[in-house]
Amino acid sequence: MAQDQTLFRSATLYRSQRLGLKYLTAAVVLFGAMILFGFLASLYYLFPGMLYGVFDFSMAKTVHIDGLVIWILMGLMGAIYWYLPKELGREVAGIRAAEIFFWVFCIAVALVILTFLFVQTGKADFFTLWFIQQGRKYVEAPIWAAIGITLVMSVFAYNIIMTCVKARKVTGIMWVLALDMVPLIGVYLDAFSHDRNMSTDLYWWWWLVHMWVESTWEVLIGVIMAWVLMDVMGTSRKIVETWLYIEVMLVLGAGILGLGHHYFWIGTPEYWLSIGGFFSALEPLPLLGMVVHAIYDAGEHRLKTRNRPAYIWITTEAMLNFIGAGIFGFMMTLPQINLFSHGTQWTASHGHFAFYGAYVCGIIAVLYIAKQKVSGTQLLDHKRWYWGYGLLNLGMVGMVTSLLLAGMAQAFFERAMGGSTLMAYTVASENPWYVSGLWARSGFGAVFALGYIMLVYDLLTAVKKVPMPADYPVEVHRLGTEAA
Numbered sequence: 019m020a021q022d023q024t025l026f027r028s029a030t031l032y033r034s035q036r037l038g039l040k041y042l043t044a045a046v047v048l049f050g051a052m053i054l055f056g057f058l059a060s061l062y063y064l065f066p067g068m069l070y071g072v073f074d075f076s077m078a079k080t081v082h083i084d085g086l087v088i089w090i091l092m093g094l095m096g097a098i099y100w101y102l103p104k105e106l107g108r109e110v111a112g113i114r115a116a117e118i119f120f121w122v123f124c125i126a127v128a129l130v131i132l133t134f135l136f137v138q139t140g141k142a143d144f145f146t147l148w149f150i151q152q153g154r155k156y157v158e159a160p161i162w163a164a165i166g167i168t169l170v171m172s173v174f175a176y177n178i179i180m181t182c183v184k185a186r187k188v189t190g191i192m193w194v195l196a197l198d199m200v201p202l203i204g205v206y207l208d209a210f211s212h213d214r215n216m217s218t219d220l221y222w223w224w225w226l227v228h229m230w231v232e233s234t235w236e237v238l239i240g241v242i243m244a245w246v247l248m249d250v251m252g253t254s255r256k257i258v259e260t261w262l263y264i265e266v267m268l269v270l271g272a273g274i275l276g277l278g279h280h281y282f283w284i285g286t287p288e289y290w291l292s293i294g295g296f297f298s299a300l301e302p303l304p305l306l307g308m309v310v311h312a313i314y315d316a317g318e319h320r321l322k323t324r325n326r327p328a329y330i331w332i333t334t335e336a337m338l339n340f341i342g343a344g345i346f347g348f349m350m351t352l353p354q355i356n357l358f359s360h361g362t363q364w365t366a367s368h369g370h371f372a373f374y375g376a377y378v379c380g381i382i383a384v385l386y387i388a389k390q391k392v393s394g395t396q397l398l399d400h401k402r403w404y405w406g407y408g409l410l411n412l413g414m415v416g417m418v419t420s421l422l423l424a425g426m427a428q429a430f431f432e433r434a435m436g437g438s439t440l441m442a443y444t445v446a447s448e449n450p451w452y453v454s455g456l457w458a459r460s461g462f463g464a465v466f467a468l469g470y471i472m473l474v475y476d477l478l479t480a481v482k483k484v485p486m487p488a489d490y491p492v493e494v495h496r497l498g499t500e501a502a
């Protein structure tokens with residue numbers, strides 16, 4: 019630990035990388051808080067009436083899902099601040115502003131969480147919108163905090179674009195990243211909408227919710243994956259950039275009109291049924307591209323890597339992104355099926371699996387890359403990381419399977435058989451398949467929480483320094499000696 023701390027302040031890191039480490043640390047802390055509130059939220063299902071009037075389900079869930087969005091955003095930003103100076107060979111432009119805004123971000127998040135915990139709700143007026151919460155799922159943060167997030171992201175975009183300008187260099191990866199800043203900030207502006215018509219409000223709200231997670235963030239993780247593969251496998255830039263272009267083309271091609279899968283039942287015209295059905299059915303394609311991308315690289319290098327945990331986590335990212343977002347999303351994306359599955363625990367099953375596969379696994383890969391640099395070893399292949407890996411994956415797969423069972427029971431008993439009446443809802447919520455699914459979700463949630471503890475323990479403790487063996491492929495070897 020002491021050794022890690024000395025290296026933490028090592029002069030070999032760019033300021034931007036140190037900022038990246040701060041963002042990654044904040045992300046891990048918030049990840050823990052998110053799990054805590056997720057677990058708490060799951061208990062209300064088992065013990066209705068728990069904490070009634072003190073801290074209700076709605077607030078536990080709000081902290082859980084807003085915490086999720088923010089820590090993943092911080093994790094993605096941390097990964098990008100880590101790699102940006104390496105990519106362009108210079109310190110990031112405007113790094114001072116980025117450092118200041120990191121603290122603005124942290125303070126804002128802490129104040130919003132305190133408000134959610136202790137103030138919770140307010141009257142339906144502008145004061146509440148500005149200072150307590152906006153009541154729109156995933157973007158409940160009050161207006162002042164939403165302004166803060168917009169500023170943080172604007173500084174982030176400035177850092178990325180101006181570093182290219184100052185370095186007089188734009189790689190293929192940087193083009194993709196810089197262009198992605200426009201929709202990243204653009205669609206976030208919807209967090210400020212005050213539409214009183216629920217249909218039009220939802221219409222635009224989905225632009226933000228769907229576009230962030232299925233388009234702009236997917237591009238960010240694609241960029242990060244390209245860097246990670248070059249870093250830990252020595253994969254050639256030509257290969258990762260070619261795949262990145264293909265993925266981005268497919269993500270934008272399918273993801274933009276795939277938005278239609280949220281327009282089936284909110285009062286939009288009927289043509290969205292076929293547009294949404296068709297384009298969202300194409301959405302798994304880019305995710306499949308990512309899997310091919312990772313497997314192709316594995317074949318090229320016979321699984322030789324200088325950082326095994328990072329490599330395995332990034333490959334897991336590719337696989338589970340495809341399964342959680344692609345397959346679990348596809349299952350309920352056709353209007354004929356969505357009619358029955360809409361808004362059930364089936365949706366929550368997909369939501370958990372997709373976020374975990376697409377982003378959580380990728381961010382953990384970057385945590386291990388930072389860990390390697392900080393602990394100064396050429397080859398990171400200690401055994402202890404298996405615990406976090408095993409428990410987190412077991413916990414998540416268990417949770418999403420339980421939710422899928424519960425959701426299918428809802429779709430069948432409440433919707434298909436019961437005809438969606440209030441009575442059918444009540445009967446279905448006592449159905450043994452549904453109830454046992456919810457108990458199993460909390461059980462596997464606890465396994466997931468244990469996995470988180472093992473992950474943090476592994477990241478905080480020192481590892482033995484290992485030199486690179488002589489029989490590693492030339493590219494991986496070269497990277498290993500560079501890292502020393």
Ligand code: HEM
Pocket residue numbers: 052053056057058059060061079082083086365366369370373374378459460462463464466467
């Ligand atoms: C990385 C891990 C996790 C991610 C990415 C995640 C993500 C999410 C998302 C996206 C939602 C909203 C789903 C929707 O309304 O359709 C949600 C809700 C929820 N999550 Fe998690 N979560 C995670 C971990 C956990 C854990 C460990 C538990 C504990 C058992 C948990 C329990 C819940 C509960 C109870 C809800 C409310 C669902 C509802 O409205 O009925 N989550 N989570």
Ligand code: HEM
Pocket residue numbers: 155231232236279280298299301302343344346347348349350351352356359360361362365368369370372373376
């Ligand atoms: C990284 C990618 C993805 C993430 C993080 C993600 C996450 C989510 C979340 C959290 C929800 C619940 C939203 C809510 O009501 O609160 C959702 C809904 C949905 N997702 Fe995804 N998703 C992803 C990709 C996909 C893909 C590729 C498809 C289709 C092939 C898909 C199809 C759907 C559908 C149809 C719904 C609506 C479910 C309903 O009607 O209740 N998603 N997604």
Ligand SMILES: [Fe+2]
Pocket residue numbers: 228232276277279280
């Ligand atoms: Fe979507």
